[in-house]
Amino acid sequence: xxxxxxxxxxxxxxxxxxxxxxxxxxxxxxxLHKVQGExxxxxxxxxxxxxxxxxxxxxxxxxxxxxYSFFTMTPxxxxxxSVCLGTACYVRGAEKVLDELKRQLGIEVGEVTPDxxxxxxxxxxxxxxxxxxxxxxxxxxxxxxxxxxxxxxxxEYK
Amino acid sequence: xHVLCCGGTGCHASASAQxxxxxxxxxxxxxxxxxxxxxxxxxxxFCEKGPIVKIxxxxxxxxQVKPEDVEKIVNEHIIKGRKVTDLLYMDPENQEHVSDSKxxxxxxxxxxxxxxxxxxxxxxxxxxxxxxxxxxGLGKCLTEMTPQQVIDEVTKSGLRGRGGAGFPTGVKWGxxxxxxxxxxxxxxxxxxxxxxxxxxxxxMEGDPHSIVEAMAICGYAIGATHGLVYIRAEYPLAIHxxxxxxxxxREYGLLGNDIMxxxxxxxxxxxxxxxxxxxxxxxxxxxxxxxxxxxxxxxPPFPAVAGYMMKPSNVNNVETFANVxxxxxxxxxxxxxxxxxxSKGTKVFALAGQINNVGLIEVPMGTTLRDIIYEIGxxxxxxxxxxxxxxxxxxxxxxxxxxxxxxxxxxxxVAAGSMMGSGGMVVMDETSCMVAIAKFYLEFTCExxxxxCSPCRIGNKRMLEILDKITDxxxxxxxxxxxxxxxxxxxxxxxxxxxxxxxxxxxxxxDNFWDEYVEHVVDKKCRAGVCKKLMRYEIDKDKCIGCGKCxxxxxxxxxxxxxxxxxGHKLPSMEIxxxxxxxxxxxxxGCKFNAISVK
Numbered sequence: 164x165x166x167x168x169x170x171x172x173x174x175x176x177x178x179x180x181x182x183x184x185x186x187x188x189x190x191x192x193x194x195l196h197k198v199q200g201e202x203x204x205x206x207x208x209x210x211x212x213x214x215x216x217x218x219x220x221x222x223x224x225x226x227x228x229x230x231y232s233f234f235t236m237t238p239x240x241x242x243x244x245s246v247c248l249g250t251a252c253y254v255r256g257a258e259k260v261l262d263e264l265k266r267q268l269g270i271e272v273g274e275v276t277p278d279x280x281x282x283x284x285x286x287x288x289x290x291x292x293x294x295x296x297x298x299x300x301x302x303x304x305x306x307x308x309x310x311x312x313x314x315x316x317x318x319e320y321k
Numbered sequence: 322x323h324v325l326c327c328g329g330t331g332c333h334a335s336a337s338a339q340x341x342x343x344x345x346x347x348x349x350x351x352x353x354x355x356x357x358x359x360x361x362x363x364x365x366x367f368c369e370k371g372p373i374v375k376i377x378x379x380x381x382x383x384x385q386v387k388p389e390d391v392e393k394i395v396n397e398h399i400i401k402g403r404k405v406t407d408l409l410y411m412d413p414e415n416q417e418h419v420s421d422s423k424x425x426x427x428x429x430x431x432x433x434x435x436x437x438x439x440x441x442x443x444x445x446x447x448x449x450x451x452x453x454x455x456x457x458g459l460g461k462c463l464t465e466m467t468p469q470q471v472i473d474e475v476t477k478s479g480l481r482g483r484g485g486a487g488f489p490t491g492v493k494w495g496x497x498x499x500x501x502x503x504x505x506x507x508x509x510x511x512x513x514x515x516x517x518x519x520x521x522x523x524x525m526e527g528d529p530h531s532i533v534e535a536m537a538i539c540g541y542a543i544g545a546t547h548g549l550v551y552i553r554a555e556y557p558l559a560i561h562x563x564x565x566x567x568x569x570x571r572e573y574g575l576l577g578n579d580i581m582x583x584x585x586x587x588x589x590x591x592x593x594x595x596x597x598x599x600x601x602x603x604x605x606x607x608x609x610x611x612x613x614x615x616x617x618x619x620x621p622p623f624p625a626v627a628g629y630m631m632k633p634s635n636v637n638n639v640e641t642f643a644n645v646x647x648x649x650x651x652x653x654x655x656x657x658x659x660x661x662x663x664s665k666g667t668k669v670f671a672l673a674g675q676i677n678n679v680g681l682i683e684v685p686m687g688t689t690l691r692d693i694i695y696e697i698g699x700x701x702x703x704x705x706x707x708x709x710x711x712x713x714x715x716x717x718x719x720x721x722x723x724x725x726x727x728x729x730x731x732x733x734x735v736a737a738g739s740m741m742g743s744g745g746m747v748v749m750d751e752t753s754c755m756v757a758i759a760k761f762y763l764e765f766t767c768e769x770x771x772x773x774c775s776p777c778r779i780g781n782k783r784m785l786e787i788l789d790k791i792t793d794x795x796x797x798x799x800x801x802x803x804x805x806x807x808x809x810x811x812x813x814x815x816x817x818x819x820x821x822x823x824x825x826x827x828x829x830x831x832d833n834f835w836d837e838y839v840e841h842v843v844d845k846k847c848r849a850g851v852c853k854k855l856m857r858y859e860i861d862k863d864k865c866i867g868c869g870k871c872x873x874x875x876x877x878x879x880x881x882x883x884x885x886x887x888x889g890h891k892l893p894s895m896e897i898x899x900x901x902x903x904x905x906x907x908x909x910x911g912c913k914f915n916a917i918s919v920k
Binding site: 187188189190191192193195196226227230231232233234248249250251252253254255259262266286287288289290291292293294295297304306310311 | 330
């Protein structure tokens with residue numbers, strides 16, 4: 164993984180977040196939520212700063228980032244696409260929609276398109292089972308998806 | 322007059338926010354903004370027909386409302402008093418319009434206790450909650466009851482934990498109260514991780530004050546002054562509504578110091594989960610709140626002795642808490658009259674899958690699966706055959722036609738090889754492959770296993786490999802026996818509830834759908850047409866006109882021309898090379914002549 168040089172302002176942002184939680188090691192999850200909310204992901208350089216500020220080993224921060232699926236170490240695309248693979252969506256054919264997305268974007272789950280436009284992830288249940296199968300592009304929810312509709316949805320963002 | 326507009330996740334995703342906006346704007350244009358109040362409520366439950374708009378006081382229930390329908394509703398219904406018939410629910414049996422939800426099949430057999438306020442109040446307005454009896458239970462506890470009386474009342478009601486395991490709530494409170502010390506915690510488990518379940522989310526979004534009130538009641542009963550809600554970060558709306566509810570309760574003196582002037586102190590904080598299914602297990606949840614990896618630890622010690630920060634803690638699930646205030650106000654005797662012999666009260670289920678009426682339902686314990694699927698759920702989609710219903714999520718199992726008349730409660734579901742779980746209920750028809758479903762759940766478990774104990778981490782992985790073999794057409798009959806052996810070891814040896822129950826989806830499908838496993842292994846056939854490796858795409862050479870569209874669509878270049886020209890056609894037909902075909906289905910969706918089929 165390429166090393167990233169964090170700018171002074173970004174380092175200060177992380178420091179401020181840690182400070183707002185009293186620089187307590189027990190608050191590491193809350194700190195990471197805030198930091199990922201700002202940066203979109205948690206590269207190892209960010210984790211190092213968090214560890215230093217909270218006075219805990221980097222290994223513990225990394226252990227948490229890799230344990231929880233909400234945290235990610237890869238940046239998202241401009242339009243992150245999430246396919247719901249909850250049971251309700253699954254039995255109504257979500258996998259076929261996912262296959263079609265993979266085919267049209269040319270990427271696998273967890274990857275970003277080379278132009279940085281789309282990234283593809285799966286998630287479990289967005290709670291809109293009445294509309295299954297469901298995908299999300301950014302915050303927008305598309306319900307009753309079919310493989311045929313993939314093209315038209317992607318076209319909205321091209 | 323009130324316009325109640327569903328703001329649940331499903332309806333929200335289909336433009337309910339725009340509908341509310343339009344109502345406000347059009348009512349303002351007509352100068353009716355003071356006469357008619359527009360309220361964004363929590364989930365009505367009938368997600369299949371969303372977005373839902375209800376007009377009070379005449380109780381008219383409009384379904385599948387679009388933003389452009391709003392003007393019509395205002396002009397016709399609100400101004401002229403005429404119902405807009407084409408937006409009313411149509412009874413599928415007699416094709417008649419029904420305007421009152423009480424008379425719809427979906428609602429007739431339901432009894433709403435935990436969801437009592439969902440769809441009736443504006444969840445972001447504490448006054449509306451109080452008007453419907455909110456915080457009455459807390460008031461009664463603080464002024465008329467001793468903590469022990471509160472515990473006794475909850476115990477007597479027979480309320481059991483709604484998170485899945487069904488431990489008696491009052492007993493749990495009592496155990497915690499015995500370990501009195503100066504720092505104790507009330508924890509609400511709102512880490513709803515079961516895929517296909519959204520009960521807790523709907524309660525928090527639709528009636529957050531019931532949770533706030535119940536946690537304060539629990540705090541009074543066990544002697545705790547701190548409350549913590551562990552909530553999924555993936556639920557932004559629920560988080561927002563809880564935050565609003567907590568702030569309003571503080572402002573009204575219903576949280577904080579000296580609540581209602583009785584000297585009782587209690588306050589609530591939120592803690593965010595970060596997407597780990599295992600954190601629904603109470604010890605893992607507590608570790609996660611302490612800022613560690615959410616790995617479970619051996620019990621005892623139970624959280625009631627050494628929980629959050631090693632202090633006595635009581636963990637209950639959202640739905641369990643939602644039942645508490647009404648048990649206090651109406652009494653344990655009332656609650657006892659509802660439900661079956663050993664399971665009292667109601668249960669909320671997220672009914673989903675291949676069913677006509679997808680939605681959130683609440684039924685008395687002891688209701689049969691048949692009533693849920695055919696009466697409330699309106700039967701199977703597209704008139705197809707019912708095949709199975711999955712309850713209990715990754716810890717539960719699949720029930721089949723022979724279980725349709727089982728009365729649902731904690732004990733009967735376990736006896737049938739499944740479990741209550743948190744309330745996911747996914748209905749499947751003949752288009753679902755039961756081997757693939759078992760694999761689906763096992764994939765979930767493998768992903769979510771914390772990795773601490775080897776039976777779960779390695780055992781489930783081995784089971785998944787065997788299922789992969791079977792769905793790829795490489796399975797043997799010995800593999801089926803090996804699945805059972807591994808399942809038995811994992812059940813006995815895994816550390817926590819997630820691990821011990823993880824083989825259930827495989828075991829219950831082996832028990833109930835043995836034929837289907839054998840078909841995959843011996844005949845190399847998947848009757849539902851789900852397992853790709855067992856499928857064959859074929860072109861009917863007499864139907865094919867040779868247009869070549871399929872070949873153009875094929876990403877694997879598996880389709881080529883033959884020498885055969887069917888009678889009446891000008892071009893030679895196409896054929897698929899099965900060794901190159903990746904079974905994506907792109908050829909079928911492109912063919913206008915229905916010449917391609919899956920065998």
